[in-house]
Each structure stands twice: as C-alpha cells, then as structure tokens.
Amino acid sequence: MTSAGLAHDLLAFAEQHAAGAHDVDPWGFDHGMYDLAARAGRLRWAVRVDGAEHVPASGPALLVVNRRFGFSEPAVVAMGVHEATGRRVRPVGIADVPVLGSFLRRLGGVLDAPAEIRGLLRAGEVVAVPCSRQPLHADLPGVLRSTAVRAALDAAAPVLPVAVTGNELGLAWRVRVGAPVAVPSGADLDEVAVVLADAARDALAALLASRAADH
Amino acid sequence: MRTLILGMGGHLGTAVAKRLDPDPRVEMLGLDIEPPRRLLHRAEFHLVVDPTSARAAREMVQRIVEFAPTEVVHFGVYEPHARANPHAAHARSLAFTKAVCDAVAQLDTIRHVVVRSGIEVYGRRRGAALSPDEHVAPAPTTGYGRTLLVVEESMEALGRAHRIPVTRLRFAPVAGPHIPSPLTRYLRLPFFVPVGALPDPPFSLLHIDDAADATVAALARRADVAVNVVGAGAVTAAQAVRIGGRIPVPTIGPGWLLARLAAGALGSPLPEHVIELFTRGRTADGAHARDVLGFVPAHTTLEIVRDMYHWPSVTFHDIAIADAA
Numbered sequence: 001m002t003s004a005g006l007a008h009d010l011l012a013f014a015e016q017h018a019a020g021a022h023d024v025d026p027w028g029f030d031h032g033m034y035d036l037a038a039r040a041g042r043l044r045w046a047v048r049v050d051g052a053e054h055v056p057a058s059g060p061a062l063l064v065v066n067r068r069f070g071f072s073e074p075a076v077v078a079m080g081v082h083e084a085t086g087r088r089v090r091p092v093g094i095a096d097v098p099v100l101g102s103f104l105r106r107l108g109g110v111l112d113a114p115a116e117i118r119g120l121l122r123a124g125e126v127v128a129v130p131c132s133r134q135p136l137h138a139d140l141p142g143v144l145r146s147t148a149v150r151a152a153l154d155a156a157a158p159v160l161p162v163a164v165t166g167n168e169l170g171l172a173w174r175v176r177v178g179a180p181v182a183v184p185s186g187a188d189l190d191e192v193a194v195v196l197a198d199a200a201r202d203a204l205a206a207l208l209a210s211r212a213a214d215h
Numbered sequence: 216m217r218t219l220i221l222g223m224g225g226h227l228g229t230a231v232a233k234r235l236d237p238d239p240r241v242e243m244l245g246l247d248i249e250p251p252r253r254l255l256h257r258a259e260f261h262l263v264v265d266p267t268s269a270r271a272a273r274e275m276v277q278r279i280v281e282f283a284p285t286e287v288v289h290f291g292v293y294e295p296h297a298r299a300n301p302h303a304a305h306a307r308s309l310a311f312t313k314a315v316c317d318a319v320a321q322l323d324t325i326r327h328v329v330v331r332s333g334i335e336v337y338g339r340r341r342g343a344a345l346s347p348d349e350h351v352a353p354a355p356t357t358g359y360g361r362t363l364l365v366v367e368e369s370m371e372a373l374g375r376a377h378r379i380p381v382t383r384l385r386f387a388p389v390a391g392p393h394i395p396s397p398l399t400r401y402l403r404l405p406f407f408v409p410v411g412a413l414p415d416p417p418f419s420l421l422h423i424d425d426a427a428d429a430t431v432a433a434l435a436r437r438a439d440v441a442v443n444v445v446g447a448g449a450v451t452a453a454q455a456v457r458i459g460g461r462i463p464v465p466t467i468g469p470g471w472l473l474a475r476l477a478a479g480a481l482g483s484p485l486p487e488h489v490i491e492l493f494t495r496g497r498t499a500d501g502a503h504a505r506d507v508l509g510f511v512p513a514h515t516t517l518e519i520v521r522d523m524y525h526w527p528s529v530t531f532h533d534i535a536i537a538d539a540a
Binding site for chain 2: 017018019020022023024025026027028096097098099101102103105110111113114115116118119122123
C-alpha cells in the first residue's frame with residue numbers, strides 16, 4: 001500500500017461518510033474507518049502471524065493476549081489476525097472518555113465490561129481480551145480475570161492464547177496463536193471459568209516461553 | 216380473553232388492539248387520554264381526560280374492576296415531549312400505573328401483565344456498556360429512564376405480590392410514520408441538524424409494527440421476564456442526518472443549549488434522554504427476545520432511518536362538523 005493509494009482510500013472513505021452510506025455496528029465499530037486505519041498501520045508496522053489456522057473461520061472466539069505496555073498490542077493483534085484470517089478482532093479495554101474512547105470504538109475497541117464481551121461473543125465476533133500489563137517481564141503473561149472467560153463459556157466460544165512480541169519503537173511484531181484451550185468439566189460455570197482462565201494463562205505462558213526459546 | 220389496554224389511544228396501543236381485534240375470543244377495554252386511531256370492533260374505550268386527578272383515578276379503577284380483565288397491557292407510559300411535556304408525561308405514567316396496581320389488588324382474574332418499558336432504563340453512565348443485555352442492572356441517567364424504571368418495578372412488585380407473570384418489554388426508541396417521537400421529529404428538522412461532535416455514538420431503533428408484534432408475542436408466551444426488543448444494527452446521528460439529506464452540525468457542551476432552544480422554536484423540543492442518545496449512544500442487545508418471545512424484529516435500524524425521511528406528513532383537512540357526523 002503506497003501513500004497515494006492511502007490518499008485514494010481516504011477520499012473514498014470521506015465520500016462514503018458524507019453520504020451516510022457506511023455501516024456502524026451497535027458497539028460503534030465502523031468497518032470503513034478500521035480498514036483505512038489498518039492500511040495506514042501497515043505503512044508503520046509489519047506483523048507476522050503464526051497459528052492463524054486456530055482462529056475459527058466463523059463464529060465467536062475469545063483471544064487471550066499478553067501485553068507489555070499495552071499501547072500497540074491491541075492494534076497489532078487486530079491487524080495481524082484480520083490480515084491472516086479475514087476475521088475482524090474486537091480489542092477489549094478502551095477507556096470510556098470523550099474523543100479518544102469514541103475514536104477507538106470506531107476502530108473496533110470495546111469497554112472491559114462483561115455485558116459488552118457477552119454481547120459480542122453472542123453476535124459471533126472474535127474478541128481479544130488482554131491480561132494485565134507486564135512492562136518489565138515481556139515473556140510472562142499477566143493476570144487474566146475470569147469474567148471474559150465466563151462469557152466465552154456461555155457463548156460456547158473457543159478460548160485461544162495469543163502471544164504478542166515486539167517493540168513499541170520497532171517495526172516488526174510477531175503474533176502466535178495457540179490451539180484452543182480444553183474446557184474443564186464441572187457443573188458450576190463460574191468455577192469452570194476460573195479454572196479455564198488459569199489454563200488459558202498457562203497456555204499463553206507456554207507460548208511466550210517457546211517464543212523466547214526460538215530466539 | 217379479556218384484555219385491558221392502558222394507552223390504547225397511542226399509536227402503539229392502537230396497533231396492538233388492531234392485531235387482537237380479529238380474534239373472536241378477545242374482548243378489550245382501552246383507557247387513554249386520547250381515543251384510538253382506528254376503528255375497533257371488540258374494544259370498549261374509556262377516555263381519561265386528566266388521569267392525575269383523584270376522580271379520574273377512581274373512575275379508572277372502577278372501570279377496570281368492572282371489566283375484570285384476564286390480561287393487562289400497560290402502555291400508559293408517556294415519553295417526554297412526545298405528546299406531553301416532561302412533567303405531565305411523568306405524572307400521567309405514574310397515574311396509569313397506580314390505577315392498575317389499585318385495580319389488580321381488588322381482582323383475582325388477572326393471569327398476565329405486559330408492560331412497556333425502554334432501554335433508557337440502563338442509563339449511559341461513564342463505563343456503562345453501550346449495548347447492555349438483560350443481565351445488566353438498570354441504572355437510569357435521565358428522567359424518562361427513571362420513569363420507565365419506576366413503572367417497571369411497580370408492575371414487577373405487583374406481579375410478585377399476586378403471583379402474576381409480568382413481561383417487561385424494554386423497547387429501543389420506537390419509530391414509525393406519524394408517531395409523535397421527539398427523536399424522529401428532531402432528525403427530520405429541515406436543512407441543519409445539531410448532532411454530537413466527537414463522540415457521534417450509535418443508536419438503535421424499533422419499528423412500531425415490530426413493537427406491536429413483540430407485544431402480541433409476549434401475550435402468547437406469558438413469560439415473567441424483562442426483555443430488550445431492538446431493531447438490528449445501529450446508526451449514528453450524523454449518519455442518519457446525512458441519509459436524510461440534511462447537514463449535521465457537530466455540537467458539544469453548551470452548544471446543546473442553543474440546539475435545544477432552536478429545535479424548540481422550530482416545534483421539535485429536545486428532551487434530555489434524546490440529547491443523551493446523541494452524546495452517549497443508545498443500543499441494547501436484543502438477542503434474548505428470540506428465545507423469550509420467539510420474535511425477531513423485521514425492520515433493521517438502518518431501514519427505519521431510510522424510511523423515516525419518506526414518511527408522509529400529516530395533512531389537515533377542513534371538514535364541516537355536520538359532514539363529519
């Protein structure tokens with residue numbers, strides 16, 4: 001994608017929005033704006049994705065993602081998975097503040113609210129939920145809360161660990177998608193969600209460790 | 216089946232009554248501040264001039280007790296600046312709700328209650344989900360949302376006390392030709408329409424035919440539950456205004472005061488819950504309606520907005536009273 005091509009897309013985007021002919025979903029996602037931002041992002045970043053075959057071709061999925069500072073990871077995962085699989089990813093964890101929050105919603109972001117995650121998974125979307133930030137330990141996943149995992153259980157969505165490595169100031173990022181985490185058996189879904197969240201975090205830790213070994 | 220419809224004179228009440236009218240097993244009693252807008256064969260209608268007066272309240276209770284309904288459809292819930300100012304809309308909504316509660320306390324015939332609520336009950340506080348499902352606790356942030364929640368909770372308490380299932384239908388803003396809605400009236404203002412700047416969040420609508428069909432489905436199912444009924448998809452205010460060929464004017468903060476004054480002067484007063492819709496968005500997850508009511512709205516939000524700009528205007532005719540009679 002050249003900057004001339006980007007300018008052409010920008011013009012087409014402006015025409016479409018001036019006519020009100022674009023689509024916005026109930027969570028505020030504007031596909032046209034996302035496509036434009038992703039093309040601009042590709043001028044800045046190169047994202048390599050492994051294990052994309054684990055992402056289902058249709059239906060809901062919950063991606064459990066590590067993050068260091070958390071600035072670039074949501075965009076990198078969304079761009080990489082979309083490019084590799086055609087599935088649009090909904091990163092969880094935007095702030096509900098004027099201007100910035102609205103802009104990030106347009107790009108597919110949603111609040112870290114159980115109702116938002118439940119609704120998206122019920123609608124068959126791919127949702128990326130981050131572990132807590134680990135600025136000093138890039139090869140360790142942070143803490144994963146079980147509420148998002150519980151929503152995945154309710155929607156019968158597979159839970160996939162996704163390891164992201166890269167440098168905020170660098171150009172190249174790598175995304176590795178792991179196999180779906182096996183769902184433990186149990187009658188109490190809240191307890192199952194806690195065990196599944198731990199298993200997903202362990203799978204993500206293993207994925208990050210294997211990446212470190214590769215290097 | 217003896218069905219009481221409070222708010223039968225409104226478009227929604229009339230639409231539900233029209234759907235029930237062909238059924239020979241149905242008898243209907245309607246109460247409202249305006250008469251029904253269509254000819255009904257199986258409905259008796261009682262005009263309530265001022266539902267907030269003590270005399271009207273007594274008459275309403277007496278009528279309801281005499282009719283001894285088996286089903287109650289409570290549409291006596293009024294949106295601010297639709298047909299009444301915010302104060303009157305609130306007072307009338309509570310008056311009709313109290314009349315139902317007082318009447319039900321004297322009856323043992325009622326088997327089911329359907330009450331009209333709205334997704335405004337969820338509110339739009341900072342950090343609240345933009346598209347809440349029914350698991351999200353209501354926390355209204357506008358006067359209209361609070362009125363809806365009071366009505367909903369009153370009917371829910373009534374149902375618990377008398378062991379009657381109460382279906383609470385949380386409608387998205389209802390739109391349709393000729394419906395007095397402050398939202399659609401505002402979006403159809405000529406030339407320039409103030410909308411939220413950044414953000415310009417999405418909102419969803421529900422077509423009046425879908426709202427009426429959902430009510431009939433609720434009467435058939437008798438579920439004791441709250442359920443969102445929302446047209447699929449969403450639009451933003453600026454997008455809607457552009458679809459209508461108007462020019463959106465991005466507005467922030469104090470600009471809404473000017474917008475409110477200008478819209479009011481043009482005959483389209485702008486209540487706070489509509490401003491909240493423009494600045495914070497208003498959608499909800501309606502997936503549960505499919506399971507609970509076996510119902511999926513036929514009209515998408517985008518279709519409703521596109522149709523909205525082609526609805527015919529009301530035409531007034533001068534007809535002599537003798538001719539009309």
